[in-house]
Amino acid sequence: MTTPLEPQPAGPGPAAQPTETSELREIARQVAEKRYAPHVEQWDRDRTVIAHDERRYLGSLGWLGIALPEEYGGAGGTFAEALTVVEELAKVWPPAAFQVFEANVGPAQHLVRLGTEEQRRRFLPGVISGDNAMAIGISEPDAGSAATDMVTRAEIKGDTVVVRGLKRWISNGGDADRYLVYCRMNDVPGARGIGAVIVEADRKGVSFGARERLMGFRGLPSADVILDDVEIPVENIVVRPPDGFRDLFSMFSIERLGNTTMSLALGQAALDKTIAYVQEREQFGRPIAEFQAVQVTLADMLLEVESVRMLRDRAVAGLDAGTPSTLHVSLAKCAANEMAKRVTDMAMMLHGANGYTEEYGLERMHRDAHGWALAGGTPDIQRTRIASELLGRSFDQRPARKATADGREA
Ligand SMILES: Cc1cc2nc3c(=O)[nH]c(=O)nc-3n(C[C@H](O)[C@H](O)[C@H](O)COP(=O)(O)OP(=O)(O)OC[C@H]3O[C@@H](n4cnc5c(N)ncnc54)[C@H](O)[C@@H]3O)c2cc1C
DSSP: OBOOOOOOOOOSOTTOOOOOHHHHHHHHHHHIIIIIGGGHHHHHHHTOBOOHHHHHHHHHTTTTSTTSOGGGTOOOOOHHHHHHHHHHHHHHOHHHHHHHHHHHHSHHHHHHHHSOHHHHHHHHHHHHHTSOOEEEEOOBTTBSSOGGGOOOEEEEETTEEEEEEEEEEEETTTTOSEEEEEEEOSSOOGGGGEEEEEEETTSTTEEEOOOOOOSSOTTSOEEEEEEEEEEEEGGGEEEOTTTHHHHHHHHHHHHHHHHHHHHHHHHHHHHHHHHHHHHHOEETTEEGGGSHHHHHHHHHHHHHHHHHHHHHHHHHHHHHTTOOOHHHHHHHHHHHHHHHHHHHHHHHHHTGGGGGSSTTSHHHHHHHHHHHHHTTSOHHHHHHHHHHHHHTSOOOOSOOOOBOTTSOBO
16 A cells, blocks of 8 residues: 555756745755645554655655755765755655655665766756655674675676675565665675676566565665576676775665654654643643653653764764764764654653553554664664774674684685
């Protein structure tokens, strides 16, 4: 099932210049409130997926290209502007926010920075207009946190690349038209054998698993992407080993700030709802906001949300200034993911039994918060990166490999 919304008159068009951030925030807030808020409860219950026409509508507003270059139809704006729209939409309906997220800080942004000019011309205009969506395939059944254990293989045979493997937990899997697939491109073990290619969904040999029934993320399809000797042209190679993986993971920092923003939005929305509720709801003849325990919880919620906002804003500012920091990104993602779980939980508690109903939307936010913490590297994996940055050295997470009699690694 997809969103049954009527087509809307087009917005200012994909080439529209970004407005001032506060103005952009207000427009995004109004779109979310008017267009999505009345339907969200039902859509979540039905696991309704965002319709392609709705994605095109977001494209017509110019939001799928805010941080993408003008020469391909984007607005050439900042990550801060793109993430402002992501936040406002995510407060109400994360599946719409996810389209803006994936277009501006996801795989399309990989192409801007790592792809060829021909790839940018071929793939970016469709993403910006909303006619196409790109998804990202890194995880596999036996390669989650240990992404460099991936076994999906891309073998170059003349002008063709043959891709074989299975990618798991792919958001927009089965719905996206193109997949940026991280894959092994030679026999070198670990990160130095990994590169990435673009696989179009309509290539022979591409198929998808059944849609996952996740705890949250119910408006976002997730499925295995099965690649059975899929032939693609060599022009679809985005990066090659030995340095491809390092470049891909520095790009993935940008994607992590999209994830951070989705978590921030959940925490902020839960806090906003709670501020209103505790002043309306009366017990013992007075609004519950007048009880000190409620005030303390409310203050804790604000502390958590504001701390994450500052961490997130610092990381985004670094990115926009051309000085991205792995440490700042991992601190922001780790804090945001854990904040969203805690703050949505506190919001449910302060709403009493109402917080436990689907009608108030808080249980949905809490379910989604758990998903964002898993996607893009868990909080504990962020902690290992934080410690590495802090101490200025990397720690091998693997047990030492035994050497064989002739001195090779087993
Ligand atoms: C909602 C959702 C959306 C997703 N979208 C995508 C997508 O679009 N594309 C994609 O490629 N993948 C996607 N993923 C997959 C996601 O990236 C992985 O789930 C994540 O990297 C964790 O891998 P895993 O689930 O295999 O858990 P595991 O790696 O098996 O981890 C299990 C537990 O062990 C802990 N752990 C593992 N290693 C260490 C270590 N060295 N130190 C400390 N703790 C450790 C983890 O923190 C975790 O708590 C998505 C997942 C979810 C839930």
